[in-house]
Structure formats: C-alpha cells, structure tokens
Amino acid sequence: MLDSRFVRENVEEVRAALKKRGYDFPLQEFLALDEKRIRLLRETEELRNRRNVVSEEIGRKKREKTDAAPELEEMKGVSEKIKSLEEGLRAVEDETKGLLLTIPNIPHESVPSGRDETENIEVRKWGEPGTFGFEPLNHWDIGERLGIIDFDRASKIAGARFAVMKGAGAKLERSLMNFMLENNTANGYTEIFPPILVNRESMTGTGQLPKFEAELFRITDPEFYLIPTAEVPVTNIHRDEILKETDLPVYYTAYTPCFRREAGSYGKDTRGLIRQHQFNKVEMVKFVRPEDSFEELEKLTANAEEILQKLGLPYRVVALCSGDLGFSSAKTYDLEVWLPGQNKYREISSCSNFMDFQARRANIRFKREGKKGTEFVHTLNGSGLAIGRTLVAVLENYQQQDGSVIIPEALRPYMGSERIA
RNA sequence: GGAGAGGUGGCUGAGCGGUUGAAAGCGACGGUCUUGAAAAUCGUUGUGGGGGCAACCCCACCGUGAGUUCGAAUCUCACCCUCUCCGCCA
Known part of the structure; x- marks a missing residue:
C-alpha cells in the first residue's frame, strides 16, 4: 500500500x-x-x-x-x-x-522500463548449458520412464496439475527441501514452519488480497486461504508489531507446500511439473531497515544463486522490467534455470524488495534507538528455491543417454545414492 | 463439541460512569551521588491522526463491533482470541 x-x-x-x-x-x-x-x-x-x-x-x-x-x-x-x-x-x-x-507498488528507479517479460534485462549468467550426445528428454518423459513421477494417478486422485512423486522421485523432492533449508540456515536464516492456511488479514498484508482472489484456493466454514507461497505466513509473523532496531535484520526461511489456482493459464505448461496447483517451495524472507534493503536484495539473490551453483545448474539472473513487476514489488530479480528438455531458461526463483509496501499494509514497524516514533520496515523475499522446478532441472540437466539420472554431488548425502536408474 | 476463566501501556498489574492516556511495580532512558559500577535518589518514558513558523493545541485508541448516557476502560449485547477442565482426535 x-x-x-x-x-x-x-x-x-x-x-x-x-x-x-x-x-x-x-x-x-x-x-x-x-x-x-x-x-x-x-x-x-x-x-x-x-x-x-x-x-x-x-x-x-x-x-x-x-x-x-x-x-x-x-x-x-x-x-x-x-x-x-x-x-x-x-x-x-x-x-x-x-x-x-488495489494500487500496485511504485517501481524503484533502478528498474528498467518495459512493457512485458520480453523487455526484462539479463544481468548475469552462470554456468554453460551442457551438451548431450543425444536428444535430451523432457522431465516428464524422464520421470515416467524411471517410474518416479506419476501424472496419470495424480489426475485420478486429484485432477490436472497434480503429480504423484514415487520412490527416488519422492526422495529427491525431500532431499532438495532439506538441502535448501540447511543451506539457508547456514546463511543465517532462521527456519520457520508456518501455518499453510491463513486468514484474510494475512493475505491482505502481503498483497494477494483484495486484488488477486481468483488466484487463491479458499475454504469456507470456517474461512481460510491456502497459501500460494510461504511469503504470506512468514511475512505476517510480525504483522502489527513494532520491532527494535537492534532486532534487524531478521532472516527467515521456510519450507511449505504452495497452492495456486492457475486460473487463466489454461494451455500453459499443461504437461509436467512446471505449473502445478500444489508445489513445494523453500522461501527466504527478510525484515530490514529501509536504508539496507537494496543491499539486502543483492544478498538475498546471491543466497538463492548459491543453491543453483552448488547443484551445478546453469542459470541466468534477470532484472524484471517495470511492466513485468509483481503487484507488491519495487524491484525483482528472477533466477532462470536452464532446462535442456525445453531448450530454454525457466523461472525458478523470484527475489523481490517490497520496500515499505507490505509493511504498511501489514503494519510492521520498528523503532530506532533514541528516536521518537516508528518507521515501517522494508520486507523482502525470494524463493530459495522452488523445489518442483529444481527437481525438473536436476532431471533434465543430469540425464544420461541410458535413461538414468546422475545425482548432483551436493545432494548425494541426502539421497544416499549417486544415480537414479 | 460441552463447561468455566480471562483479554488494560515494553512487561506485571490496579481501575465507585465524570481532569484516568490510564495508579503502582518492573524494565528502559536521563540527572545527582560514585574513581568506575552497583545501591540510593530525582526526573522522563505509548501509538496513530489533524492543526500551528514555533512553544504548543486538538482528536482517537484499555480484544473487535454495536448499544445505553450530556459523558464509557468502567454498564448492556454480539463477535473474536487466549487459557483451564471434559469429550473426540493425528
């Protein structure tokens, strides 16, 4: 606001x-x-x-x-x-x-002007897309062939845009979640496991409501919303609070399932894990002093990148242009991971500085030492990372000609194996 | 789901319907004392909004919302939340 x-x-x-x-x-x-x-x-x-x-x-x-x-x-x-x-x-x-x-946040002056995602600016690139001696498969083909992802059963159980993960697939999902959480906590983030059903006030606090009701799953009697991202419950932890300046910055990381209606995206990414009604994500959330928030955005983005680097997944960082910016964000970097199966970069993380936009809505303030009155904190968050899409990236980037998938070094302690075959 | 208790300032905790924005204590901050610290002592100590160059003035806020009244933290009603016991339950 x-x-x-x-x-x-x-x-x-x-x-x-x-x-x-x-x-x-x-x-x-x-x-x-x-x-x-x-x-x-x-x-x-x-x-x-x-x-x-x-x-x-x-x-x-x-x-x-x-x-x-x-x-x-x-x-x-x-x-x-x-x-x-x-x-x-x-x-x-x-x-x-x-x-x-209903009025969106003002883009920061450093945000490039542009109409839509085609005018986003690539900031940097890491890693080289690997070359395969064969035609790389889509992750759904890899997953089905290995018997670790089952879309047919999922549609029987729930419907379209759901997946059943099985065996090494389920374990890979869990390994990624643990790997990410531990990486983030090692970077100074406090681990949170929040409610994934929240009230209207929380959804309003972070900006999902009142404008984006159509994108949310809601249950009635009693009324709750299913979170579309951990950003919602975690940012709202400090709703209506006055923090001490010495408490800042506060860093949280949380694994949660996320739920999105994906209304209006019919026909987009209908196959595979890229766009699901339910997906897992590890999120990072920060509460910082206003004068620190842009430096904190760079650090937050670097923390997300670190995960991709440790997994050896090629990616690029994109600065969203003004026209592609999310409703609440003043500045956003997207991380896009290389997917050989699609032969393109796909969003895997979004790191944003909301400045005081969410803090004003959610009434999250802090008090400076020896100064009268209060100020709104700046809030930031970023995926670190979307687990399903990371799993996709691992399958597609580490696939072998024989149909097996090598497990990245960093995940082996969690997987307890070097290969899915 | 049934029965009961309670929600007041950073915290604890008072509060006959009329200078109560709210006693007292703790905490915090400042002064005195002290070589320094502690102790003691004096003082200050909420948030938001409106007006004024300023000193400062005004309005609102005691879980939320209605009601009674010239006047409500105080009385009435509804709702929300927390806690305890019983039942059920992962």
Whole structure:
C-alpha cells in the first residue's frame, strides 16, 4: 500500500512512476476522496471536542450541585450528529483504503522500463548449458520412464496439475527441501514452519488480497486461504508489531507446500511439473531497515544463486522490467534455470524488495534507538528455491543417454545414492 | 463439541460512569551521588491522526463491533482470541 500522504504530496510523480508499469492511477478519484476525508475529519473532531468540553463542564456542575440544564440542552442531539459524521468519515476512509489497496507498488528507479517479460534485462549468467550426445528428454518423459513421477494417478486422485512423486522421485523432492533449508540456515536464516492456511488479514498484508482472489484456493466454514507461497505466513509473523532496531535484520526461511489456482493459464505448461496447483517451495524472507534493503536484495539473490551453483545448474539472473513487476514489488530479480528438455531458461526463483509496501499494509514497524516514533520496515523475499522446478532441472540437466539420472554431488548425502536408474 | 476463566501501556498489574492516556511495580532512558559500577535518589518514558513558523493545541485508541448516557476502560449485547477442565482426535 502506498502512503496516502506521500501520494497526496507527490501526485504527479506517483502517476508517472505507476505509468511505467502500465498502471493508470485514478488521480481524480483519489484526490476527491482525500479532500472529502480531511473535511469530514476536521468537522468530526471539532464537534467531538465540543462534546468533551461540555461534558466535563456538566460533570463539574453536578459535583458542585449547580444547574447543568443549559449544557444538557445544548448536548441534545450532538451525539447523534457526531455519530452520523463518524459514519460518513468511516465510509470515506474505507473507500480510500480500498482504493489504495488495489494500487500496485511504485517501481524503484533502478528498474528498467518495459512493457512485458520480453523487455526484462539479463544481468548475469552462470554456468554453460551442457551438451548431450543425444536428444535430451523432457522431465516428464524422464520421470515416467524411471517410474518416479506419476501424472496419470495424480489426475485420478486429484485432477490436472497434480503429480504423484514415487520412490527416488519422492526422495529427491525431500532431499532438495532439506538441502535448501540447511543451506539457508547456514546463511543465517532462521527456519520457520508456518501455518499453510491463513486468514484474510494475512493475505491482505502481503498483497494477494483484495486484488488477486481468483488466484487463491479458499475454504469456507470456517474461512481460510491456502497459501500460494510461504511469503504470506512468514511475512505476517510480525504483522502489527513494532520491532527494535537492534532486532534487524531478521532472516527467515521456510519450507511449505504452495497452492495456486492457475486460473487463466489454461494451455500453459499443461504437461509436467512446471505449473502445478500444489508445489513445494523453500522461501527466504527478510525484515530490514529501509536504508539496507537494496543491499539486502543483492544478498538475498546471491543466497538463492548459491543453491543453483552448488547443484551445478546453469542459470541466468534477470532484472524484471517495470511492466513485468509483481503487484507488491519495487524491484525483482528472477533466477532462470536452464532446462535442456525445453531448450530454454525457466523461472525458478523470484527475489523481490517490497520496500515499505507490505509493511504498511501489514503494519510492521520498528523503532530506532533514541528516536521518537516508528518507521515501517522494508520486507523482502525470494524463493530459495522452488523445489518442483529444481527437481525438473536436476532431471533434465543430469540425464544420461541410458535413461538414468546422475545425482548432483551436493545432494548425494541426502539421497544416499549417486544415480537414479 | 460441552463447561468455566480471562483479554488494560515494553512487561506485571490496579481501575465507585465524570481532569484516568490510564495508579503502582518492573524494565528502559536521563540527572545527582560514585574513581568506575552497583545501591540510593530525582526526573522522563505509548501509538496513530489533524492543526500551528514555533512553544504548543486538538482528536482517537484499555480484544473487535454495536448499544445505553450530556459523558464509557468502567454498564448492556454480539463477535473474536487466549487459557483451564471434559469429550473426540493425528
């Protein structure tokens, strides 16, 4: 959420910045609401002040046994008047907040301008796509051939966009999860295992709601949302809290299943593990001081890259352009891993700095040593990494001509074997 | 699911419907004392919003929302959450 005062005082800059995203800021609507809000607020406060003053006067007269009839007469109906003013005020405030909640974050100045993903900028590349003496297979062919991924049974059990992992496939999934968590905790992240059903407030705090309801699984009675990423519960750990400056930075890492409707992606990645309704992911989340957040984004991205490097998977880092930026993000790097089966780089991690956008929504603040008042923290998060897609990358990059798959060095202690055959 | 208890400031914990934004204690910060520290002692110590060049003034907030009242932390109702016991259960 943007700061309404900041928006009010910098309308043109805000509009220009959001235009870079292709977002048309409803300037007139906002300013009209804001003006109305201030007017109602002053009127309400004035009347409340009158009520307080006179009520106190009545109290004193009653104690002194003097006649308070004139004051009581004056106060007749004042409460009603205040009530209706308050109602109007709240309606305007709700409307303003509702509007602000649907406005995306302002892209950071370092974000390249662009319309869509075709205008993202490659920042760096690591590793060389391997050469095969044969036509490399898709991971679903590898997986089915090895009997470690079963899509047919999954569709019987649940439906499309689900998978059953079996034997070495299931173990590989678990090995990746453990490997990633241990790598992240070694980098100073505290391990978290959060709820994966959350309430509306949490979804609003990180920005999924109110705008992206259609992308979420929801259960009713009682109402809960299934998390689309661990970012949601983990960031909301500190919702409505004031942290001490000395607590910062806070680093968390969490493994969770993630659930996404994938509405509107019919026909995209229909085969294989790339796009599932349920997938596993290890996430990293940071709470930092505002002046540190961009340096922290670089470190966060490096932490995610480290995992790919240790697995020996070729990848590239892409800076998302303004038009491709997620709703809540001020700046995002995507990590794209090389997939020989598809002969292209595919997203495997997304590392973002949200600055104070989520912190304002979720009311996560901190207090500086010896300074009055509070400030919003900056929040960041990044996948470290999407486990299913990493498994895909391992299968495709380490496949052998004989159909077997070599286990990367770093995973062998977890797998207890060198090869899936 | 059944029965009961409770939700007040960073924490503990008071609070006859009328200077209670809220006693007291702890903690924290500052001063005095001390070679230094401790102890002692004095003082300060919530958040958000509106106004003012400023000193400062005003409004709101005692789980949430309604209600009663000139006036609610205090009374009424609903809801939420936490805890205890019973039942059920991975």
